[in-house]
Amino acid sequence: MLLDLNEDETLLKGGLEQFANGSLRAKIKPFADRHEFPTDLVKEFLALGFMGTAYDSEYGGGGLGTRGAAIVAETLARTEPGFAAIYLCNSAPMTVIARYGSDEIKKKWLEPLCRGDFIASFGVTEPSGGSDVASIKMRAVEDGDSFVLTGSKVFSTNAGTPLHGISTFVAVTDPELGAKGLSTFVVPVGTPGFKVGKAGRKIGWRIADSVELYLDECRVPKANIIGNRGDGLKQILTTLSIGRILVGATGLGLARKAIDLAKSYGASRKVGGVPIFQNQGLTFPLADALTKIHASELMIRNAACLADSDRPFRLETSMAKLFATETASEVADIALQVHGGYGAFEEFDVSSLPGEARVLRILEGTSEIQRLVIGRELSA
Numbered sequence: 316m317l318l319d320l321n322e323d324e325t326l327l328k329g330g331l332e333q334f335a336n337g338s339l340r341a342k343i344k345p346f347a348d349r350h351e352f353p354t355d356l357v358k359e360f361l362a363l364g365f366m367g368t369a370y371d372s373e374y375g376g377g378g379l380g381t382r383g384a385a386i387v388a389e390t391l392a393r394t395e396p397g398f399a400a401i402y403l404c405n406s407a408p409m410t411v412i413a414r415y416g417s418d419e420i421k422k423k424w425l426e427p428l429c430r431g432d433f434i435a436s437f438g439v440t441e442p443s444g445g446s447d448v449a450s451i452k453m454r455a456v457e458d459g460d461s462f463v464l465t466g467s468k469v470f471s472t473n474a475g476t477p478l479h480g481i482s483t484f485v486a487v488t489d490p491e492l493g494a495k496g497l498s499t500f501v502v503p504v505g506t507p508g509f510k511v512g513k514a515g516r517k518i519g520w521r522i523a524d525s526v527e528l529y530l531d532e533c534r535v536p537k538a539n540i541i542g543n544r545g546d547g548l549k550q551i552l553t554t555l556s557i558g559r560i561l562v563g564a565t566g567l568g569l570a571r572k573a574i575d576l577a578k579s580y581g582a583s584r585k586v587g588g589v590p591i592f593q594n595q596g597l598t599f600p601l602a603d604a605l606t607k608i609h610a611s612e613l614m615i616r617n618a619a620c621l622a623d624s625d626r627p628f629r630l631e632t633s634m635a636k637l638f639a640t641e642t643a644s645e646v647a648d649i650a651l652q653v654h655g656g657y658g659a660f661e662e663f664d665v666s667s668l669p670g671e672a673r674v675l676r677i678l679e680g681t682s683e684i685q686r687l688v689i690g691r692e693l694s695a
């Protein structure tokens with residue numbers, strides 16, 4: 316398989332790097348230090364049209380699929396992993412709408428999301444546990460021309476921000492059918508009964524706020540159901556699988572940022588008159604890191620190619636997410652170690668990377684859940 320970027324992808328990467336190495340790099344640190352959502356920077360990013368990268372041009376997208384989306388996540392994360400979070404959490408609801416929504420729903424919600432009129436959030440995880448998505452409790456009861464949704468979600472990223480326009484929620488429509496009784500709905504912000512909780516301070520994704528959401532008899536038209544009633548589980552599993560590629564790509568960008576920082580610090584630091592990179596004890600872990608980063612890139616790109624084809628991709632996606640995010644954590648730790656005591660101080664960018672990498676091993680399915688998916692191959 317040819318893994319080089321094609322012409323469109325090269326152009327995409329160039330455009331993204333202009334934003335990431337320009338405005339984003341210049342302005343993001345104070346927001347990250349304050350754990351604050353950078354509203355104006357996100358607006359600037361939305362105006363550039365990158366939110367639609369993966370989706371069909373018919374709905375205003377760039378038509379570059381999951382391969383393109385992975386480039387966006389990686390490039391943003393190389394400057395600020397939390398900014399990639401805003402992108403990838405917006406992508407999950409866009410993906411479920413794009414893959415399963417009717418033409419009407421796509422025109423109503425995907426088009427403005429591709430244009431960047433507002434951002435979206437994905438409501439899957441509930442307080443009772445996110446690893447078992449089939450145990451969702453939020454209820455959606457049919458009533459005339461509407462569904463009435465009641466329940467709560469946790470950690471919904473993007474949902475507490477001033478730019479938030481819609482959430483997609485997975486809820487139980489047919490309890491007697493168990494896991495086959497789940498369906499997905501679009502709920503616009505401002506629908507009576509839609510309440511947003513507070514954002515907590517996190518060790519990673521500091522600029523992206525992740526909040527509790529409460530739906531208290533929230534009424535939406537039947538037309539807001541995405542795809543078929545009862546297809547919710549299938550939709551979440553596919554959407555999460557694609558999200559895993561983007562989380563892996565965020566890990567890849569983060570690991571590259573860690574290497575960038577280690578290289579620039581290590582190039583000028585001398586101890587006892589000797590440049591620290593002359594010590595093999597320090598460079599061997601970095602050599603291993605570079606090798607694993609290369610492997611992460613190949614795995615992510617391969618998983619993205621599969622997701623854009625008609626072939627199965629869940630196994631490769633879980634492997635790519637597991638490997639790239641565990642690698643990101645490892646490389647962040649090594650890069651911090653290269654900085655010695657300075658790595659412990661917040662004014663050094665490297666100090667934030669272990670926390671930023673750590674959350675990637677939890678969301679969109681923890682490392683244990685990826686190992687469960689991969690381990691199923693043993694009994695296949």
Ligand SMILES: Cc1cc2nc3c(=O)[nH]c(=O)nc-3n(C[C@H](O)[C@H](O)[C@H](O)COP(=O)(O)OP(=O)(O)OC[C@H]3O[C@@H](n4cnc5c(N)ncnc54)[C@H](O)[C@@H]3O)c2cc1C
Nearest residue numbers: 437438439440444445446470471472525678679680681683
């Ligand atoms: C920063 C951040 C942002 C997030 N954003 C979103 C979002 O936008 N939308 C959304 O819906 N969710 C979001 N999440 C939620 C995330 O997907 C869940 O945290 C994750 O799926 C784990 O669920 P949980 O936290 O309930 O842990 P639990 O499911 O309670 O798991 C606890 C521990 O038990 C382990 N475990 C559970 N079952 C098994 C098993 N069968 N075998 C082995 N180990 C197991 C897990 O790996 C974990 O270590 C976000 C989370 C974070 C941290």
